[in-house]
Structure formats: structure tokens, C-alpha cells
Amino acid sequence: MILYEYPFNERLRTYLRLEQLFRRLDELIARSHPLDHHYALVTMFEVMDVAARADLKTDVLKDLEKHKHQFDAYRGNPSISEDVLDGVIAQLDHCFAALSAQSGKAGQALSENDWLMSIRSRVGIPGGTCGFDLPAYYAWQHHAPVQRQHDLQQWATSLGPLANSVYLLLRLMRESGLPQKVAAERGQFQQNLPQGRTFQLLRLAIDPxxxxxxxxxGNRLIVSVRLMRQEEGGRLVASAEAAAFELTLCA
Incomplete structure (x- = not known):
């Protein structure tokens, strides 16, 4: 199944973008080729760009606190395992403490590294990181893979609290939804959303x-799915076929 996700608000869009970047960063650091490590640095700079929004850290902290209060309300419920509940609340507390302890925005420590910022200033220029432009960076790319990985992991440390918080918030949100089997008639599907409940994320799984x-x-009232088929040359055309897929709404 191919899983598609659709966020209903800008905050969730930011979280999903950050999640994608953090997962890419982890994968690139684990590799050994200099080109992979170049794009690991580029990914770090992309995270810094996304995290530059002034209220992002505040939003994440508010969401962590909101989830903690929600889970605290489950205490004493006989159908809820207290051990599991304590574990989730401990994770929320840990993420909140680590993120709030950081001064400034995510990646603030990286922006104070002049060498990294000299690379960042040139990555947007086509071919701007050639050896004749950045000889020190060119020399770094010839270091042993273990040394480069150590450097990258050290630089990525300042992004860790934000990454862990985003991972946890998205996991809890995804687990809040119940999947349902639905069918699109003539390639179209619409569903009214219940009033009085705000959904933040839609997940759609379809057979490749x-x-x-x-x-x-979608919006707070209705979601709509139109199924498309890709023709040769890449052009998308509307499908008139009936098809089934799995839909999950997460609050």
C-alpha cells in the first residue's frame, strides 16, 4: 500500500516537512560517500530554514503540553494501562524539557559556526561548492567516513530535541485515528466531517x-478525494473507475 498524508493546517504541514527532512538526514549520515554527506549538510540547512519561523518552538511546546494534559485525564480509567500511560507522559515530559532548555531557534548553534555558514551561503548557487570556491570544505570531504559521520552527528545534536518532539507528536496523532475502508465511485469520493470535532491529519492508503x-x-467540514491516472509524458488525467482505499482521520 502507498500511504498519502494530507494536513489540515499549516502547523501540521511544517511538522510533516520537518519529519521528512529529519528522516532523510538520519539516512544520509549513516552512509559513507562524501556526496551523501554533502546532502546531509544541505538537509541540515533545509531544517534550519523550516525552523526559522519564530513561533515554531512555541507551537511544539504547546502541543506537547496539550497532549500531556489529555493523557493525564486518562488516569484512573480501568481500560487504560497505567504503565503505558506513565511511559507516554514521561516521553512528553522529556521532549518538553529538552526543547525548552534550548535557547533560540532550532539549529541556533549551527548558525554560529562560520565554516558551516560559509557552505550554507553557497549551496543555493549552482555548482557553488566546488573545490576552488570552498577548499576547506573540499578537504573535509576527503576525510575518513567515520570522521565525517562524527562531525555530522555532532552538528545534528542541536536539532535532536526538535526532531524527537516532532516524531512523538506525529506518532501520537497518527495513533489517534481509526482506519476505515471506503470506495470512490467514478474516481470521486467525498465525506462530511462531524461537527464539533477538529481533525488535523488525513491518511490515505491505496494499492499501488x-x-x-x-x-x-479538505477543510473542517468536508474532505474530497479525486483519483488520477498518470499518462505517458507525466500528465495526470481524472479516472472514472471505481476504486477502494483506506482512509484514516486523525484529531
């Missing part, structure tokens, strides 16, 4: 064998 691509739109 169908070769259909969902175009998702």
Missing part, C-alpha cells in the same frame, strides 16, 4: 497495483 494517484483536498 491500481496505478491511481489521489488528489486530496
Amino acid at each position: 497495483a491500481l496505478q491511481l494517484i489521489p488528489e486530496i483536498s
Whole structure:
């Protein structure tokens, strides 16, 4: 199954973008080729760009606190395991403490590294990180893979509290939804959302064998899915076929 996700608000869009960047960063650091480590640095700079929004850290801390209060309300419920509940609340507390202890925005320590910022200033220029432009960076790329990995892991440490917080918030949100099997008639599907409840994320799983691509739109009242088929040359055309898929709404 191919899983598509659609965020209903800008805050969730930011979280999903950060999650994608953090996962890419982890994978690139674990590799050994200098080119992979170059793009690991580029990914760090992308995280800094996304995290530059002034209220991002405040939003994450508020969401961690909100989830903690929600889980605290489950105490004493006989159908809830106290051990599991304590474990989740401990994770929320740990993420909150680590993120709030950081001064400034995520990646603030990286922005104070002049050598890294000299690279960042040139990565947007086509071919701007050639050896004749940045000889020190060119020399670093010839260090042993273990040394480069150590440097990257050290630089990424300042991004760790934000990464762990985003991972936890998205995991809890995804676990809040119940998947349902639905069918699109003539390639179209619409569903009214219940009033009085705010959903933040839609997840859609579809069989790749169908070769259909969902175009998702939605707001607090309704969600709509239009199934598309890709023709030769890449052009997308609306499908008129009936197809089933799995839909999950997460609050």
C-alpha cells in the first residue's frame, strides 16, 4: 500500500516537512560517500530554514503540553494501562524539557559556526561548492567516513530535541485515528466531517497495483478525494473507475 498524508493546517504541514527532512538526514549520515554527506549538510540547512519561523518552538511546546494534559485525564480509567500511560507522559515530559532548555531557534548553534555558514551561503548557487570556491570544505570531504559521520552527528545534536518532539507528536496523532475502508465511485469520493470535532491529519492508503494517484483536498467540514491516472509524458488525467482505499482521520 502507498500511504498519502494530507494536513489540515499549516502547523501540521511544517511538522510533516520537518519529519521528512529529519528522516532523510538520519539516512544520509549513516552512509559513507562524501556526496551523501554533502546532502546531509544541505538537509541540515533545509531544517534550519523550516525552523526559522519564530513561533515554531512555541507551537511544539504547546502541543506537547496539550497532549500531556489529555493523557493525564486518562488516569484512573480501568481500560487504560497505567504503565503505558506513565511511559507516554514521561516521553512528553522529556521532549518538553529538552526543547525548552534550548535557547533560540532550532539549529541556533549551527548558525554560529562560520565554516558551516560559509557552505550554507553557497549551496543555493549552482555548482557553488566546488573545490576552488570552498577548499576547506573540499578537504573535509576527503576525510575518513567515520570522521565525517562524527562531525555530522555532532552538528545534528542541536536539532535532536526538535526532531524527537516532532516524531512523538506525529506518532501520537497518527495513533489517534481509526482506519476505515471506503470506495470512490467514478474516481470521486467525498465525506462530511462531524461537527464539533477538529481533525488535523488525513491518511490515505491505496494499492499501488491500481496505478491511481489521489488528489486530496479538505477543510473542517468536508474532505474530497479525486483519483488520477498518470499518462505517458507525466500528465495526470481524472479516472472514472471505481476504486477502494483506506482512509484514516486523525484529531
